[in-house]
Amino acid sequence: MSENNVNITIANRLATAHDKISDASKKAGRLPEHVSLIAVSKTKPPSDIEAAFRAGQLEFGENYVQELADKAQQLSKLENLCWHFIGPIQSNKTALIAEHANWVDSLDRIKIARRLNKHCEELNKQMNVLIQVNISDSNTKSGIALLDVANFAEEIQEFKYLTLRGLMAIPDEYLDKNKQKAEFEQLNTCFLALKHQYQTVDTLSLGMTNDMEAAILSGSTMIRLGTAIFGPRTN
Template identity: 40%
Template sequence: MNAPNPDIATNLERVIERIRSAEVAYGRTPNSVSLLAVSKRQPVEAIRAAYQAGQLAFGENYLQEAAEKQSTFASSDIEWHLVGSLQSNKTRAAATTFDWVHTIDRAKIAQRLSDQRPDALPPINICLQVNISEETQKAGCSPEEVLPLAAATADLPGVRLRGLMAIPEPSTDCTEQRRSFAKLRKLYEQLQDEGFRMDTLSMGMSLDLDAAIAEGANYVRVGTAIFGPRNN
């Protein structure tokens, strides 16, 4: 096996160090925050370099693009996460090739994933995407819709409701970043109080992952800081 790309391996190490430092700074349990390497628009060679450096969880936005990568690494232990919007007419591809979908904002999508998940595979892990900043142009259910959506998805046999995901309105102010993530955490805690067994808060990217970790994130999604600029 060839040595990993030194730039990607170094970048990956730096991101992980940043995550571990934030865990310490905010009193989180060591190694409780996982890194999802967002590899959309990145070539197979970049994924291979990160994989050889020890990264196992990769996030993709587009099903057709992901299919080639998944085929290339079919015999590996890579865990594939869909972090892009999912249309109802494309759920079958997601149901058969992904381990996680972070972007469920309608019960119909979860139902189709459940129905189309092959029996030979374990239930697909899902997060409900919440439009926590309530931006009109952004995907995700409203905070008020979270409870009924959770109720509609929690008992589907082919999916496993793991938690919530959000992409707040961008901000460079740490206080504002934490305020947005705190809203998602409170929704998450409310669902737990209602009896939903969840364990995942998928929130935080390169710009704001420290604030996300401070507010309870256990999956952070990082792309450019690992791989460099995307190929458009």
């Protein structure tokens, strides 16, 4: 596929994604502009990200630290590009994350928060963070238990260079949509409690391609889409 065709395809996929977000928001009685879209660009080349940027997409999510650093450097000429780190965090990678990310959406350890805060202080940089919640209590997923969110959020307040913006979760996929709905609603209840307590909290990152509508109906303010925008991954 030619570069021009790739650019058109990505632009069309973005338009379709926004249409779906708009339809789901209207069904939920919400304004579409209150739901943002993160384009998950892991394993995709910088040219694809630039194509999405040219089509109006500003926020991108990366799962791997070195890949984030490389792309952020290569695309530094693009103004207002916003990077979300959404993967598991190793202690020895926090300096790179602090340098290149604008958001950390997968914070689930105070040790990591402390290191990020230290690096951000050295950079004189404010970092937006989301607490990752293991809402499905899954052995294969990162995140803290729902019952631990309040205490974790309180501990984050001691870090001057971290701004708590809300919660993120990657729930299990269920054939039983009632179970899915119950988990989504539990997470939203927790989010609303945090929002009431902390003025900076405004983000619930929940929902991907297969559960986007259900997530928006349950209060999600941030959707993460990868293949729906960039196509299937090759590795």
